[in-house]
Amino acid sequence: MHQRLKPALLTIVTLLLFAGAAYAIRHQLETMKWHDLVVQIRGLRWSAVLLTLVGTIGSFTALIGYDWSALRYVGAKVPFRTMALASFCGYAVGNTIGGLVTASSVRYRVYTATGLDFADIARIAGFCALAFGFGITTVGATALLLQPHLVTQALGIRTAWVTAGAVAVLAGAAWFLLLCARRRPDQPLFGRIALPSFGIASGQLLISAVELLFAGFAFWVLLPHGSVSFSAFFVVFVVATVAGIVSHVPGGVGVFETVMLLGLGSVLPPSAIAAALVIYRAVYFLIPVILAVGILAGAEAARGVRQLQTHVPTRLTLDVAGRLMPSLMAALVFVIGTLLLISAATPTLKSRFEILETLPVAVVELSHLLASVVGLALLVVAWGLFRRLIAAYWLTLALLGASAVLALGKGFAWREALLLLLCLVIMLPCRQEFWRRSALFEQPMTPGWLVALGSVVGGMAWLTFFSFRHVAYANDLWWTFEIHEEASRALRAMVVVSLLATLYGLWHLVRAHRGRAVAPTAAELFRAEQILRQQPRAEANLVRMGDKAILFSDSGKAFLMYAIQGRTWAALGDPVGAREDWPELIWRFREMTEASSGRPAYYAVRAETLPLYLDTGMTLSKLGEEARIPLRGFTLEGGGRKKALRYALTRGEKDGLTFEIVPAGAGMPLISELAAVSDAWLTKQAAREKKFSLGAFGPDYVQGSTLALIRENGRLVAFASLMTTDETAEVAIDLMRHTEATSRLVMEYLITKLIVHFQGAGYETLSLGMAPLSGMDSHPMAPLWHRIGRFVYRSGARFYNFEGLRAFKQKFDPVWEPRYLATPSGLAPALAISDIAALIGGGIKGLVAR
Template structure:
């Protein structure tokens, strides 16, 4: 029988291609590039803002914010709501393009939540894409169609913003040219070229259905009507969003069509910068564009209000909507509603982060109300006011760190956030009678209490490892707060003794101390994260762990869980010890074999712990041979599924050798009996008595096939492993000619399968057919429900013309890859038993990770790269 694993030669070539020094350097530098770019862009933005706001003071900005007319606020709110309503057209168009049918209420809810989160957090394709993947999957849309819809959404937004921005540039070319210091004719020429390019794209859609990029990327083009419709949706959306800001600006600053051009340019630069929400980049462009037409403090005040109305308010509304689903949900609730509820932790993490930033900014800015300051001086002791500022700022930084735990549904993060929100909310009174701040924190507290059930993972905050990007983001927030501090107190002369001035009116000194406390807390936590010793090294299990694993394996249904008893894989147990994950490590890949083993209710926590453990060591987590019914748990963890092939099993209650469909198998058994073959089961206590006979058969099989022992997902002839399980033995006239080790959890008696299968070189033809048929009849008599035949790699791939590239590659390998692996032969051998086929998946992060994981899995199975290249 051929060993069942991924094509070794393919994986070897993949590993060789990925091991070039240039690529290794690229992937080593890649995690640092985005943080570095963010820091550089942040520095440039701060410099630009400093130059634009050189003559602006903090008090005038606050006054301008408070002076906006109620009518203008109402109009801004109206156009914000209109913009988010129009944005649903993107989702409707993308679903139409992907050929998916979804109810309108689901589209409205999904679009609003996705854009509310994506606009605020940034990386809209990733954050909004995650929301769409979960919500539309719950509505019954296939993942491949959702992926196409997400891609269409991103492309349509970029194309629409480009086209509409070009129209705006053409309209306001003179004003834009003055801002960019470029000739008017050049601006108009570029705008016309862009408009012609967009028109050419629409024309291309009218006579071509597919576009080939770089000779290999096939992109299905939308129908021309859909393309035009999407351009109109983009125009309406950008017009409404720009109007939401335009009504907040001073009157007669710039006409609306020209302002739309500025707005489109600011939006484009904000998206390109990858700064969350384009914060700072967007403001700098608008300030530069409108500079000289109105006081800069009034423009800055309008931008602050716009951030609150267009970005923060929808995020809060979306969070309230999902939490309200949580409050009234039931087991009979629609799948879409239940999927929406599971998005709550992500939105609460965003709200917590914003609350933390609010606390930090509040700590570095002066109390705006003189009456409030006088009341504090009369009613509050000075030390309480000082402590409130220090604790509030440190609580703000702490919220930025615990927000990551909320994303991962940690109960410790929930408790920490709740305590911090209540503490900071109470301290908002002595801090400066900050009613708005206290209200925001009270609002967060209510949301946390209502959504308590979503944070069920009992894990310590101290086991978390923060990514470099997260630490850089916190550093950027601290830098922004430092800039706000110096902006707010630019008229205060700095002297050393300011650090030690304690008085009710010493706002600058108090703000400096609050920022320093927050910075020191962040530095201490960041250094601890960077330099702490990673825990949990890869070690083989000891005898006590193997005994614990054996007890779990005996009491669960999956037969391949017996592979944990090989002792070559590490074991990650649940807190109760009733479940575990078996895994190996190759390179940077941490690969779990199949799904978790044990009690299903403990699996989600185990999966998260495994992913976090791999991430703590700078690795990538993957699950090899995952079953279809477990995929939602992995998708919830942000992983992607790639089909490996199909696993075959025979339903034992219906199995027999009677009937025309089993004629060949029945004749094979009869022929084997005539040739002197006999079958017996050697129970575990009796295996030592036949061990040397088994070894002789195994050595002969290895010599004939010039093969070496495999590992990880396949058994090896190891004495301790062989002695842990029963063995099926075939003799010919009393001499052992074939055997198979049996994986058969005996408590539930659901599934049984074979692992190590070997036969002597002179065994009669059809010996393995004889062995399998006898095994199935034997275990049918014992009451087992199914007999596993193992996996057929690359089989069962989708044959549709729009199938993903992975499936097309799998089909080609199955049809033409016989020189690498006996794909069709293995499938044909198993088909003779008339089995049921069930898909098996490789679950990994996206991008190039699947290629690395495939190569590393093949190395684990083959015992290293040498084992992959050789047999």
Template sequence: MTLFSGRAEANQVRLAQTGWRLLLRRNQSYLTAVGTLVVIALFGAAIVHLTAEVRYDDVVSALADTSWRSVATAIFFTGLSFLTLTFYDLGALDYIRRKLPYAQVALTAACAYAVGNTAGFGALSGGAIRYRSYSRLGLEPDDIARVVAFVTLAFGLGLVAVTCLSLLAVAEYVAPLTRLDAFWLRTIAAVVLAGMLAIMVAARSSHEISIGRITLRLPASRTTSRQFLITTLDLAASATVLYVLLPTGTIGWPAFLAIYCVAVGLGVLSHVPAGLGVFETVIVATLGHAADVDAILGALVLYRVIYHLLPLLIAIVVIIGIEVRQFTGHPAASSLRRAGGRMTPLLLATLALVLALMLVLSSVTPTPDENLLLLSNYVSLPIVEGAHFLASLLGLALVIVARGLALRLDGAWWASLAIALAALLLSLAKAVALGEAGMLAFFIVALLASRRLFVRPASLFGQALTPPWLTALGVICLGALVVLLFVYRNVEYSHELWWQFEISAEAPRGLRALLGVTIGASAVAIWSLMRPAATAIAPASKEDMQRAIAILETQDMSDANLVRMGDKSIMFSPDGRAFIMYGRWGRSWVALFDPVGPQEAWPDLIWQFIEMARSNGCRAVFYQVSPRGLAYYADAGLRAFRLGELAEVDLRQFEMKGGKWATLRRQVSRGQRDGLEFSVVEPTDVPAILPELAAISDAWLAHHNAREKGFSLGAFDPHYLETQPVAVLKCEGRIVAFANILLTDVREEGSVDLMRFSPEAPKGSMDFLFAQLMEYLKAQGYRRFNLGMAPLSGMSSHSTAPVWDRAGRTFFEHGERFYNFKGLRAFKSKFHPHWQPRYLAASGGLNPVLALMDATFLIGGGIKGVIKK
């Protein structure tokens, strides 16, 4: 009894642990957001403590005292750093053996780093820039994923190596920050470097090393050395940007490089956007004893402006310039325009975030005395107070509409334009802030120049903000609080401060602005977290079915005939020329295949489907999509993950002659000797043979211990079978096998869906059926035959392949006990098809895994259907 109770308790503990793991995994994005805010709060408190003796006016004076020569030098090294950054992408493309023109690669890389350095999180990451740009330039999703992985790994390893090398020389400067003795810092650095050197040596003789059960595929030592050199030059140049802005003689350059690398590394590890606050804390903590803290803070502010904001503005100018030049018909702009057009929304969205931060921070910092004096002569106090408060709320509104800009919403464009115009006027009315007004004017001009890119007529407020955007709201509020505490640390707090309204009462004005922003951000966060419940979706009506069938008959996509099953919902494009068939499982709206209809109607329909899914609190998923639509899914913010390969036979060249067709010829000859007879039954004659087909189908299901599937596969439904021809095989006058044929009126492509055969059918009957069917379709004038998809086929095993591909490849190689992956591909390979990749398009993170699970359950009809084949 005791043993039994002990086992029961152990099972309960395991179930509880599993429940906690599932809970943590399900809420990982929100926990990451909370952790990020906690980190920035801790570092914010540290920076306030480290600057206890510093006054805001001293920082402003230090900024003003910076020489133009230092600023010009910093700008030069910023340009050098970004030039070096372009070679990360060139190295990655060379590693995957793909070549693109340098101008396009440089533009993409520069924009990716301009966004990544400034925003530094999720929806506005450099990876999103690369995905949108490179997909337009012809790279496949797995190639883009390998580029992103290579770039990330190259920078990370280079940063570690440079930091360790620097620590060997200047560990005593970093020791006070880490509270470790300089000896131990050098020891750790030496061990890390020795390990990296051992890996490089191993890469010279073999591209693989094994650590236990883990096998790592390494690049050649030449590639590794080249990337290390690039990272060293990049870090040296970017460190020099800040170094030349610091007071002369603060610290030696080698020691500063080590400190800079540590600060950058901690900023990256913190997951705080742009390392905001974390980077500054490390620099102040290590250099505060060697120079005035106010001068260091002034240098840090200039560094952020020159190295983060200036490249973003230049990138926008270049991209907008390319967009404008295309109207002049200048041929030199055409190739770059393809790379730049889809990056503009992300660049403008990032700038909107920067402007939002600027508006909020300006509301908690004092106005120069001369500006206040000027305002008091021309503007009444209520207008100044109102402008100050409203400008901070407009900053909050810019964060919200920035997401819409990234998604190319027309409503977001109009809202951004209105907010920017209002904020420009308010910035003049509240503080005669010419710099602030100039930035807003630049934003307005950029919006006007790129108007044609924002054409998606989706609701701006019809969906919740995602965790990265909620994190941005929290970072802005915490940043404003830290700045407020720093600026007004000498002002004694009292409740009366809230009710002081004077032209010189700066602290009360900042308190009220911060309160308004915090309340507004909290309201937005609560509204976003209260997601709508997933609603049921109804199957298509008869009228919708008739409209969809009329569309598919004019297309060359034979698989689209699965809409005739009637088990899927249908969504039509705004112009009614295209449709998407879809189903729902869990929190996934799963669209089957690309949209059916003219390709020019796809973008709006894809976007319409995504918005409708999100408005119902679900994720949008596109299952088994082709390379033709990848650019459209990338524009909509989705990523593509390879599912397998589709086999297509060119019927114009299909002729069973020559050595490669010997095996298939033998199967056909064998079928003829066994008495197999092939024929095609027209739809009008199918009802007469339905009883025989039903008996074969039941016997096939029983023999394979299987059940009917759905969604991406047809089921045995008399109404469905009567809509298209059926290919049958007879032996001694009885039907022993059949397959329903999927065709459209354009006679471009043919395919099959249900393939059933009797257990008594001669061996090789399906080979015989397919060969005879291809001969039949070729004679009817069809150009190609669609053999369907081989799941997990063609997954990359390259060293820089994403985890998705490596896991799929492993399952393809060793998952025969679950599904006959290799056997299915081998069967299709008999017909020597052309293999084309097929993808799952979904947003990143855990979404593709959850989406694939939901799609699997949707096809199998639930967990039982999946388990029972």
């Protein structure tokens, strides 16, 4: 219930904050007219705007220091150009539409391309977040201590309280730096976070101060000269920045403006503050996004140059650019759509009426209305760009071209038209980054995107009433069609956009349905078997169980198998088949779950495929490690464990054990013998058949597998069903069961014989399956899930002998490879694990049974 209510509550709180900010701004600007704002903007000195640009450049340059410090903290090395690209693009997007595409998600895409593992990337993202909080808190407290009067006056609190709070914060910062100076290597803070060195901590504090000072300077130079000291202004700026971040409103829009108006309202007229806010948003937020997209588009255009592809650092940069392009392009298109709606809600410049009067009224009216509808469409299409939909790419090009023409028709807005054409040109070389062939309107939006869309449309309505509030309202405004009746055009555009956005949001709500897994037909199972035979992954044979639904790719060359338990849609492992179809299947599966209000979970995925899941917004939790025996080069010679395996062979033969391989399809005459051994094993273990990620004993399934039999003096005492494909890359043990025997080394004998047999058959790897919860990190900074996993691993023998299972597999000297669970964040991993455990156990009853 918490997981269901959390997104809704977050959405409601965010919208309420946005609505409250809009009301506060309206109150602060009550005496200001739209014409006053235009006059103030036009009155700004070009030198001030250039200084704002200088401050922006300084701020974004300092932001690179966050990644530099984080990489030093984790001890990782990344080429400077890659680090700079990650930082600039991440903050350009995060600052502009933070909450939809964050700097952390951008970092994941960049640093996975450099080969950093997931744990290091998580530590980098965590360090940057904590460093920002530490830096802005310390710098803000210092500023409050020096110049508290504007904040105390705006909030109506005593200066002594603010001073005491600032002193307490600075004392805490000094204590933290002292801990860092006296730390031991890897000494944790509060038992979890490893302390950075004093050099990293103090250096990051300096970086934070420089970045904030540059960002504040970029705003301050836009205010009337001499109106407020920088130190007094800086306090308000830091508080506004923090409020915008904490609000979770995309880009802090409205909340940041409200705090700035409240804090500076006692020393500056509202029109001067509002004009500075408009230019600051354009220079500090919009220009970096356009520049970032332009850089990535240039990289896309250069991708085909062979000389660049042979230079390893340059090739890495180009790969990173490809990973970032959809996110950055989605951000830019969202901003462009917002600008179109703002343009539709504000008056036309008076200098353009001479041109408008030469055009037919119908052209002006229709252009204005259609331009606003195109703006809304761009907000929707931006979500498709983020998901790499080819339909969204082509539709965006068409919408940008159409809106450029409409910009000229509605008011000869040639600057707006040039910006739209520039975005269109930037997108042209990026075609290959949008490859998913999925219907655009089948993509369910996340609550965050719906909130952003609703906020923009609500902002358009607010701006319409603000811009034309001095126009006397009358019913005939809705039906007046004249060149000079701008209020009428704006009202009609607002109503049409609001109505379309409302219908779109309601459609998303009512179209959601509870899904159910449909058992595969015989034809689907046959298709899946043909695919799995032509690829190396042996565990894909579990599809033959028939207990999982099958999702095929559009080309029919790959599939993904899944089952549903509660709200969890659990995909078993990575997709199977053609690698080029895997991203499509992973995206489609997530979209299916979202459309059905489900919880996506990708169970037991491999390390090399993690970027595919990160690209869909999943978080990762380690499940355990799979034991894989490399057969090439394997030898029984030597001491230690190898000596024990040689003994198992010789002793087993003396005890009368014999080994036999039965090919797939030839096991039906043995079913009764096999069933007797299986039943005896289940009875002794007090267990029941498992499902989903494990094979179950069924006549059709077992006889369709290759079988390894162990007989003791002619009596069947053990067997293993094996999973193979036509490629001799991997063989995996599925069912492995035994009954009472005289020899105590039946299972060691069986596995050792399998190693020798399949090594001789030319196979590369023998998989012994996964050891759940093994290999969990004990580092002080390890996630909470790792610490829980280690506790269960060591203390859960009453329910499952985790340590014993790993110890048995360790006898054969395997290589341990990690396996992960990919899910949404929050409580989703724990809930998914619970549902998947029920799937494996055959329901809740099976979950509590041994």
